[in-house]
Amino acid sequence: MGIRTGAQFLDKLNSMRPHLVINGEVVSENLTEHPAFTELAKTYAQLFDMQHDPQYQDALTYTSPTTGDPVNASFLVPRSVEDLKKRRAAISTWAEYSNGFLGRTGDYMNSALTALSTAKKFFEKADPIFGERIEAYYEMARENDLLATHTLIPPQANRSVSGSEQLGGQLSARVVEEREDGIVIRGARMLATIAPIADELLVFPSTVLRGTPEDAPYSYAFAVPNDAPGLRYLCRTGLHNGGNKHDEPLAGRYDEIDAVVVFDDVFIPNERIFMLGRPDLCNAWYQETGAGALMTHQVVTRTVAKSEFYLGLASEIAGAIGIDGFAHIQEDLAELIRNVEIGKALIIAAEAQGELNEEGVFLPHWETLNAARNWYPKASQRFPEIIRKFCASGLMALPGQADLEVAGEDIEKYLQGKSLTGPERIRLFKLAYDASITGFSGRQALYEYFFFGDPVRMAGALVNSYDREPVRARVREFLTREK
């Protein structure tokens, strides 16, 4: 089949029967018509349609090696720096269209699957069958253009003990039965962004397993269809208040509902199990397979588009109300420019220093990407702050679109900007509002800070993995100099 259209994506969604809990109701059918999911589903449908649009198709697709059909370019196994650039072009096409506000465009999990499908030697350490299964799953996902979410971490009941120790081991999703034909999973995990509109859930390793026998039931990787019997999603309340695109331009399009995942004895057939009972390999899952590198390549590419959006928005606001000449405004604009250029430089540097791994896959340079993923979660926290600072009370002096009907003259006269009419200005400031002080913007900031892992522990991982010996040796050598 290859790339799907938006209509095919929506039809499949409506044919599924997941168990979604939201706002006091259980939703299991006609998902695309439910007010909490409808706008997000439409947004994702647009992304699927872009794959068929001549304007975007070259960037977004490549030819399937098995069928000759066009498939999404995030499934391309990179064998050269050119392939990495091809992947980036596809990723940034969707990211620029959504201005980086969508964290779970298909290319995110596709990137993980692409690397995993090649990692034969890694899977051989457990059993080659796992490598064969994930390659078959990757091909199925590629040829059917599936949209996946994932869930990695145990519930947040007590972080002072490991997931396997919480509530005597009864909380976190674990293997409760191993059968001839598969396994049975019971317990919970968090978090699954876009769970309500995904086709598949990837339940990949939590990489903080202790390697003890007690952790073995928590050591697995598998994939499950989103409407598998026994699978339940507890969705958070939506952040779109039902307003139109003028008044809620971001929340009205991009509210990627997050959900806690409950496994109530979910059966996983053997062909969908990719790792079992090997905490050591689960902990190495992202690093040794290249999945971490290709996912981070996707993330950094997306976040460049988001940094550009905030630079563009801040610049429009500054021009609109005549504050762009003030020194402290320019200082903040300079900070936004720096962030755009740092992001771009890091991604290009990661590609330029890329290398072939032992499977012949050309992976971007990990140290550079690792620096990027440690930098952006903190740098991006300033973006909404800068927007609030630029707009000040303008964020509150903000009637909605409907008010144009009843107070058009006042809006025209009193809410005009230096370079914008009143209606143009309120439209721009509604965007600023949604990008800086709404629940939607708060969730975006939280997302950028945490979604790729706890920054504290990511900092520890960076320090512990970075080879600092050459620079330390230079300092020691300097200390020995007499002249």
Ligand SMILES: Cc1cc2nc3c(=O)[nH]c(=O)nc-3n(C[C@H](O)[C@H](O)[C@H](O)COP(=O)(O)OP(=O)(O)OC[C@H]3O[C@@H](n4cnc5c(N)ncnc54)[C@H](O)[C@@H]3O)c2cc1C
């Ligand atoms: C909006 C959003 C969307 C997300 N989407 C997904 C998704 O689609 N799929 C998915 O799998 N995950 C998702 N996540 C989860 C993400 O992976 C986690 O937020 C992240 O790994 C941090 O874990 P936590 O939230 O459980 O925080 P916790 O681990 O509970 O941390 C809470 C606080 O305690 C501190 N802390 C806890 N333990 C330690 C420790 N051992 N050492 C030092 N400090 C510690 C942390 O620094 C933090 O300040 C999402 C998160 C957010 C916020």
